[in-house]
Amino acid sequence: MEPQVVKKKVRVHSLEPHxxxxxxxxxxxxxxxxxxxxxxMEVQETPGSKGIVLGDLTxxxxxxxxxxxxxxSSKLLHPSMIEDIGAxxxxxxxxxxxxxxxxxxxxxxxxxxxxxxxEQAEIADSIQAQQMAMLQQQIDSTLESLDSYIEMLYExxxxxxxKGTYMILQLARNADNLETLIQDERxxxxxxxxxxxxxxxxxxxxxxxxxxxxxxxxxxxxxQMIVEHEVGSLTFxxxxxxxxxxxxxxxxxxxxxxxxxxxxxxxxKKTKLKIQLQDKxxxxxxxxxxxxAEDISIEKKMRKxxxxxxxxxxxxxxxxxxxxxxxxxxxxxxxxxxxxxEMKAAGIVEKSxxxxxxxxxxxxxxTMRLFLNLSFDADMRQEMIQQNIVPKLVDALRKExxxxxxxxxxxxxxxxDRCKSTFSYTEAPPMVYKLVVKSHExxxxxxxxxLAVNLAMNQRCAERFLGESGLKPLMERLLRSRDxxxxxxxxxxxxxxxxxxxxxxxxxxxxxxxxxxxxxEDNVDLLVEVLGTLGSLNMSxxxxxxxxxxxxxxxxxxxxxxxxxxxDDVVLEVVVFIGTCAQDPETAKVFASSxxxxxxxxxxxxxxxxxEIVLQIVFCYHYFIQHECTRDVLVGQTEAVSYxxxxxxxxxxxxxxxxxxxxxxxxxxxxxxxxxIKLRKFQVHNAEWLRACEEDGGEGxxxxxxxxxxxxxxxxxxxxxxxxxxxxxxxxxxxWDDDDGQY
Numbered sequence: 001m002e003p004q005v006v007k008k009k010v011r012v013h014s015l016e017p018h019x020x021x022x023x024x025x026x027x028x029x030x031x032x033x034x035x036x037x038x039x040x041m042e043v044q045e046t047p048g049s050k051g052i053v054l055g056d057l058t059x060x061x062x063x064x065x066x067x068x069x070x071x072x073s074s075k076l077l078h079p080s081m082i083e084d085i086g087a088x089x090x091x092x093x094x095x096x097x098x099x100x101x102x103x104x105x106x107x108x109x110x111x112x113x114x115x116x117x118x119e120q121a122e123i124a125d126s127i128q129a130q131q132m133a134m135l136q137q138q139i140d141s142t143l144e145s146l147d148s149y150i151e152m153l154y155e156x157x158x159x160x161x162x163k164g165t166y167m168i169l170q171l172a173r174n175a176d177n178l179e180t181l182i183q184d185e186r187x188x189x190x191x192x193x194x195x196x197x198x199x200x201x202x203x204x205x206x207x208x209x210x211x212x213x214x215x216x217x218x219x220x221x222x223x224q225m226i227v228e229h230e231v232g233s234l235t236f237x238x239x240x241x242x243x244x245x246x247x248x249x250x251x252x253x254x255x256x257x258x259x260x261x262x263x264x265x266x267x268x269k270k271t272k273l274k275i276q277l278q279d280k281x282x283x284x285x286x287x288x289x290x291x292x293a294e295d296i297s298i299e300k301k302m303r304k305x306x307x308x309x310x311x312x313x314x315x316x317x318x319x320x321x322x323x324x325x326x327x328x329x330x331x332x333x334x335x336x337x338x339x340x341x342e343m344k345a346a347g348i349v350e351k352s353x354x355x356x357x358x359x360x361x362x363x364x365x366x367t368m369r370l371f372l373n374l375s376f377d378a379d380m381r382q383e384m385i386q387q388n389i390v391p392k393l394v395d396a397l398r399k400e401x402x403x404x405x406x407x408x409x410x411x412x413x414x415x416x417d418r419c420k421s422t423f424s425y426t427e428a429p430p431m432v433y434k435l436v437v438k439s440h441e442x443x444x445x446x447x448x449x450x451l452a453v454n455l456a457m458n459q460r461c462a463e464r465f466l467g468e469s470g471l472k473p474l475m476e477r478l479l480r481s482r483d484x485x486x487x488x489x490x491x492x493x494x495x496x497x498x499x500x501x502x503x504x505x506x507x508x509x510x511x512x513x514x515x516x517x518x519x520x521e522d523n524v525d526l527l528v529e530v531l532g533t534l535g536s537l538n539m540s541x542x543x544x545x546x547x548x549x550x551x552x553x554x555x556x557x558x559x560x561x562x563x564x565x566x567x568d569d570v571v572l573e574v575v576v577f578i579g580t581c582a583q584d585p586e587t588a589k590v591f592a593s594s595x596x597x598x599x600x601x602x603x604x605x606x607x608x609x610x611x612e613i614v615l616q617i618v619f620c621y622h623y624f625i626q627h628e629c630t631r632d633v634l635v636g637q638t639e640a641v642s643y644x645x646x647x648x649x650x651x652x653x654x655x656x657x658x659x660x661x662x663x664x665x666x667x668x669x670x671x672x673x674x675x676x677i678k679l680r681k682f683q684v685h686n687a688e689w690l691r692a693c694e695e696d697g698g699e700g701x702x703x704x705x706x707x708x709x710x711x712x713x714x715x716x717x718x719x720x721x722x723x724x725x726x727x728x729x730x731x732x733x734x735x736w737d738d739d740d741g742q743y
Contacts, residue, residue, distance in 0.1 A: 003042075007033040012076055013047070014218065017088050019173065019211075022096070024052045024088055026076050027175065027218055047219045049175040050076065054089075059096050063089040063361070064400050086401045090361035094320075141167040143180055146187075153190045158202045161194060165208035172215035182222060192229050199238055203277040206238065210284040217291035232292050235285050236305050242278055243313065249275050250317075279319040286314070286325035293332060308339050312346040320360050327352065327366045334373040340380075349380060353387040361401065368396070368405045375412035385419050394428045397435075407447045414454035424460035433465050436489070437473045442481055449485035456492035465493055466500040475507045479514065487529035494536040504537055512551050519556060524567060531573035535580050545586035554594045561599040563606040568613070571603060575616040582620055588627035597630060601638040611652045618647065618658045625665045641666055641673060645680045 152164025518527035624630035647659035
């Protein structure tokens with residue numbers, strides 16, 4: 001009985017631009033699941049590739065539109081791949097711009113890609129002239145002739161070796177041939193041996209062999225064979241040698257400047273020809289190593305060999321293709337802390353910032369992705385700000401293929417308080433505002449929303465947000481979408497004291513309506529932000545008293561303050577909102593006629609360990625004391641004064657200071673409580689001195705500490721103690737014994 005095919009699946013392995021043609025290459029693996037007669041299941045994998053020719057592509061086409069059309073026309077591609085395909089389209093468009101001759105043969109096209117002026121075009125002509133004689137005598141390579149191609153590698157003549165490796169390269173470029181090629185035991189060994197023996201003799205030979213290895217490395221199934229033949233270590237040696245040789249090439253260019261003009265031009269052309277060929281070799285070697293680095297254990301070995309320093313070195317004074325490959329490798333390496341620290345020490349930010357000004361979109365995009373990985377480090381973020389990349393990133397927001405990675409990078413930079421002010425002097429606020437208002441999504445994309453929230457924390461950015469088209473478009477979107485992140489952005493704008501804050505007055509009824517809807521829907525995230533926005537509107541022009549009555553907000557606030565009913569974040573915002581409302585005398589009357597003052601006191605007892613809530617409640621007391629109606633309720637019907645006295649020795653300095661200020665007002669308004677409060681303050685402010693007296697002399701000595709003229713009444717009491725004299729007794733830390741009330 002024959003095995004039965006149960007399932008067929010095609011998995012896309014990678015996407016890449018074609019080396020020669022204007023085409024996108026889809027590398028895939030065909031997985032066939034078969035069931036054997038004994039019931040065993042087996043998955044058979046067959047690598048393959050498919051090319052999509054883009055013959056009509058022009059440098060002016062929109063990459064995203066072209067990418068979308070490609071995805072629609074191919075069943076192998078998924079919409080999630082649009083960003084990667086767009087980057088490849090950009091790369092192909094750059095290739096179009098760099099071509100000087102439409103009829104160039106495939107072997108020397110890669111050299112022509114890096115040429116940008118007439119002198120470099122002449123160098124390309126030299127490459128073509130040197131190779132044309134061999135290429136004209138060639139016939140198409142075939143698998144049947146593989147043995148003869150391998151035999152050429154044993155020849156002493158270097159040109160024969162070049163010809164043999166070129167023919168093998170043509171076979172290797174077809175993914176269907178790789179399985180057959182790998183089965184020839186001589187092939188890999190001979191290629192490795194030839195590279196070791198002749199790498200220094202011929203750049204053409206090294207280039208051919210490295211591109212053959214690159215073809216094999218595109219499929220992880222062949223990585224084991226590559227590792228067994230130590231091709232990775234050999235590639236490192238080749239790169240190290242080429243870097244040293246590049247220094248020699250630079251010296252050659254410097255030395256010919258002293259010769260006569262004709263000789264200098266001729267020698268310079270020869271040296272530049274060598275550099276162009278060298279860049280081809282390095283380009284292939286980098287992508288070969290990048291493919292091998294899919295295995296983390298291999299990547300760690302590369303790090304020990306100094307891959308990070310080598311990549312940083314390669315982004316300087318090299319062609320854009322080499323820089324692109326090196327930056328791509330650095331992007332991958334940068335996800336590990338050890339590599340990131342090494343990059344920081346090597347000055348990667350300063351050395352790669354120049355690529356933001358490149359005309360090659362693919363180079364700009366990979367630089368942005370590298371910086372995104374590095375931006376998790378605070379020092380790196382500061383370096384990026386110093387390199388003035390924010391205006392360049394804001395400019396790049398206009399390009400759709402860049403937008404997502406730019407938003408993420410800008411968000412990371414905006415998390416640093418030192419960087420926020422930098423944004424206010426760029427076009428970031430108006431551009432982010434437009435993206436927020438014109439977004440087609442029901443809720444804002446999280447990265448965009450997070451960036452807007454962070455920028456709104458800076459007053460100048462908030463002013464530019466509200467000064468662009470005003471608050472109206474933001475509020476209309478909020479009321480329509482009920483987006484908590486948009487509400488947080490609006491709340492941050494409301495937190496600043498600025499002229500444009502007056503715009504919020506018109507939308508207070510809408511915010512109150514939204515608030516009640518949040519409570520009904522149990523939308524806690526939005527509830528917190530709307531409460532926070534209302535709590536920030538400390539403007540006398542807002543009739544909070546009428547709002548509290550007309551919208552029955554008092555009962556809502558009382559429910560939210562019931563211990564255990566709402567989350568701490570909600571309770572905090574409720575208290576802040578009450579503090580804002582309590583500044584208005586009319587609102588104080590509404591509070592006094594309700595049980596809200598008592599509810600706050602209960603929250604104080606329940607949340608005594610939450611410093612922020614306690615601080616805001618004391619802030620509410622500060623305003624309650626200033627109005628007679630709430631003052632009578634607070635002092636006469638609650639134990640607020642006792643709590644405030646205990647807060648005098650709170651470890652939080654803000655709480656103790658504010659409590660002290662509130663008690664000063666209480667003393668002024670209620671003289672009968674003055675002596676008790678003054679005594680408690682004295683005990684708190686002089687606790688260390690009092691404790692020292694007690695420890696040195698026992699209880700008697702402790703009592704003697706007060707035995708001063710005028711400090712005791714006739715019966716040994718302290719009723720004649722003068723507060724102004726107490727200030728001379730000393731200062732100390734705060735101390736109080738809760739168990740027995742003694743000091």
